[in-house]
Amino acid sequence: MSEPSKDGALVVVDGVEKVFHRGSEDIQVLKDLHLKVPAGEFLALMGPSGSGKSTLLNLIGGLDRPTRGTVSIAGENVDRLSDRLLAAWRARHIGFVFQLYNLLPVLTAERNVELPLLLTHLSKAERREHVAAALEMVGLSQRAHHYPRQLSGGEQQRVGIARGIVTDPTLLLCDEPTGDLDRKAGDEVLNLLQALNREQGKTIIMVTHDPHASARASRTVYLNKGQLTNEQQA
Amino acid sequence: MKFWHLIWSDLRRKKTRTVLTLLSIVVAFVLFGFLSAIKQALTGGVVLEGANRLIVRHKVSIIQMLPQSYQQRMERIPGVAAATHQTWFGGIYQDPKNFFMQNPVIPEEFLDMHPEMVLAADQKQAWLKTRTGAVVGRKTAERFKWKVGDKVPIQSSIWSQKSGSFMWEFDIVGIYDGRDKNTDTTPLFFRYDYFDEARRGGKGLVGWYTIRVTDPARAADVAKLVDAEFENSSAETKTEPEGAFVQAWAQQIGDIALITASILGAVFFTILLVTGNTISQSVRERTGELGVLKAIGFTNTQVLGLVLAESCLVAVLGGIVGLSVAWLLTSRGDPTGGLLPLYFFPVHDVLIGVALSVALGLVTGFFPALQAMRLRVAEALRRI
Numbered sequence: 001m002s003e004p005s006k007d008g009a010l011v012v013v014d015g016v017e018k019v020f021h022r023g024s025e026d027i028q029v030l031k032d033l034h035l036k037v038p039a040g041e042f043l044a045l046m047g048p049s050g051s052g053k054s055t056l057l058n059l060i061g062g063l064d065r066p067t068r069g070t071v072s073i074a075g076e077n078v079d080r081l082s083d084r085l086l087a088a089w090r091a092r093h094i095g096f097v098f099q100l101y102n103l104l105p106v107l108t109a110e111r112n113v114e115l116p117l118l119l120t121h122l123s124k125a126e127r128r129e130h131v132a133a134a135l136e137m138v139g140l141s142q143r144a145h146h147y148p149r150q151l152s153g154g155e156q157q158r159v160g161i162a163r164g165i166v167t168d169p170t171l172l173l174c175d176e177p178t179g180d181l182d183r184k185a186g187d188e189v190l191n192l193l194q195a196l197n198r199e200q201g202k203t204i205i206m207v208t209h210d211p212h213a214s215a216r217a218s219r220t221v222y223l224n225k226g227q228l229t230n231e232q233q234a
Numbered sequence: 235m236k237f238w239h240l241i242w243s244d245l246r247r248k249k250t251r252t253v254l255t256l257l258s259i260v261v262a263f264v265l266f267g268f269l270s271a272i273k274q275a276l277t278g279g280v281v282l283e284g285a286n287r288l289i290v291r292h293k294v295s296i297i298q299m300l301p302q303s304y305q306q307r308m309e310r311i312p313g314v315a316a317a318t319h320q321t322w323f324g325g326i327y328q329d330p331k332n333f334f335m336q337n338p339v340i341p342e343e344f345l346d347m348h349p350e351m352v353l354a355a356d357q358k359q360a361w362l363k364t365r366t367g368a369v370v371g372r373k374t375a376e377r378f379k380w381k382v383g384d385k386v387p388i389q390s391s392i393w394s395q396k397s398g399s400f401m402w403e404f405d406i407v408g409i410y411d412g413r414d415k416n417t418d419t420t421p422l423f424f425r426y427d428y429f430d431e432a433r434r435g436g437k438g439l440v441g442w443y444t445i446r447v448t449d450p451a452r453a454a455d456v457a458k459l460v461d462a463e464f465e466n467s468s469a470e471t472k473t474e475p476e477g478a479f480v481q482a483w484a485q486q487i488g489d490i491a492l493i494t495a496s497i498l499g500a501v502f503f504t505i506l507l508v509t510g511n512t513i514s515q516s517v518r519e520r521t522g523e524l525g526v527l528k529a530i531g532f533t534n535t536q537v538l539g540l541v542l543a544e545s546c547l548v549a550v551l552g553g554i555v556g557l558s559v560a561w562l563l564t565s566r567g568d569p570t571g572g573l574l575p576l577y578f579f580p581v582h583d584v585l586i587g588v589a590l591s592v593a594l595g596l597v598t599g600f601f602p603a604l605q606a607m608r609l610r611v612a613e614a615l616r617r618i
């Protein structure tokens with residue numbers, strides 16, 4: 001894995017534009033966007049609906065490619081990787097936490113957390129160890145054998161976080177992680193994310209439209225109509 | 235197989251749908267097994283030994299008789315090693331439903347011509363010594379619980395005795411077994427001299443001849459020579475391989491191979507549509523989940539492999555269960571009580587069945603797997 005850029009930025013978004021083609025219409029979602037995220041930062045991305053937050057997150061996570069510009073993570077230009085290499089890169093470096101948890105309903109919590117590890121060369125016993133550690137970290141060791149339908153929303157999201165961190169990724173990307181949770185459950189999730197950042201130095205980028213959530217981040221940037229308009233330190 | 239639980243879990247997602255799809259595949263393969271057994275019964279007999287045997291029958295129809303005097307003339311034809319005859323007796327034992335073949339033969343010649351019929355030496359001797367003696371195949375003997383020493387009355391539908399009675403009585407002097415799996419052990423054979431002396435009409439006439447050729451490679455030439463020998467006579471002949479003779483009989487019912495292939499083709503095409511639709515539906519319902527797998531880092535090829543593995547698992551599981559059920563049911567033997575003596579599910583067809591089930595899985599899973607492979611991650615995640 002390459003090293004962060006000389007100025008210590010782990011994530012460098014440079015002149016990125018993203019245009020979606022819908023039939024004969026071109027929709028420009030991101031416009032000449034520049035962003036740097038240092039290693040170990042907890043960054044919140046805020047903005048109204050349709051401002052391009054999730055699109056930017058997808059570009060950083062290698063789920064989509066920019067129309068123009070570059071996205072580099074730890075010095076590696078991910079927008080230039082082939083689909084196959086990009087998948088392998090994501091498996092190693094990115095952990096995702098989704099708004100609707102996106103757990104596989106047919107798998108137990110334990111099996112859901114194990115999914116990213118299936119793409120590694122770890123043995124069954126080693127995978128089990130990592131899964132146990134991740135579930136312990138999110139406080140759900142005793143729910144390992146439960147299915148998502150048997151868990152509350154907050155618990156499902158914590159399983160989602162466990163899945164996101166089980167491979168110890170370089171970057172954790174969270175798309176509205178508290179969007180579907182009540183305040184209490186949301187706070188538990190935010191506490192967890194903050195702990196991952198402060199105690200383990202995990203670099204986190206979180207998309208949110210909730211100021212209460214963004215207050216937990218060390219820095220918040222604002223997106224409007226595809227451009228960064230404001231920035232606020234915690 | 236670290237992805238096994240993922241594949242298996244996806245099948246348990248909609249249990250009713252999976253079970254119904256499985257059942258339809260099971261039924262298709264049970265049908266495959268039954269049709270294979272029927273096809274085997276009608277067309278598969280006398281293949282192995284028949285390579286060096288030809289059947290000589292009346293050119294017009296099998297039911298027309300041939301002179302017994304033809305035998306000596308046939309044996310003089312170059313390429314003919316031996317000849318013997320049989321005649322259709324058309325007998326009924328107790329009930330017309332109890333069908334099995336009974337033919338008068340010349341014992342020594344007949345046993346020499348058919349080495350696949352295994353008869354104990356002492357029983358053969360008993361047959362030679364007993365004018366009213368008959369040997370019966372193991373299947374029929376077990377069916378009617380006959381043993382050596384029993385007297386068996388059989389009513390012929392064709393041949394009456396000089397007394398006018400159509401009832402004939404035979405002494406069971408031997409029970410023969412088949413050397414090979416496809417040897418028919420249902421017929422009963424009795425002595426031609428007893429039959430010819432006792433019958434009221436048709437003296438000196440026989441049903442058909444079986445000849446053994448010295449060189450199977452020259453069988454076609456020998457057949458032509460035999461037919462040429464009796465050309466322009468009152469009973470012209472048609473000489474053909476034994477296998478063709480059996481198949482010709484089956485052809486009276488219809489082109490069995492075509493009928494079974496058509497039925498199976500229609501059934502499997504339907505199953506293809508049903509299973510393909512089920513897998514497609516399953517992939518469509520899981521678009522978001524497949525997007526998540528890709529987001530986590532599963533490659534397009536891995537996702538394609540997962541969907542294909544799922545469809546193959548359903549198809550192969552259904553196929554194996556269906557073939558096993560077919561095997562068990564057909565191993566009980568002829569369901570008609572005598573009309574299909576060589577009724578069994580050949581191993582060769584079982585293997586074809588297994589291959590078909592794999593092919594079914596691959597074909598039905600191909601397009602849904604391709605669809606899953608081509609999913610764009612960002613778009614798929616939006617569909618959750």
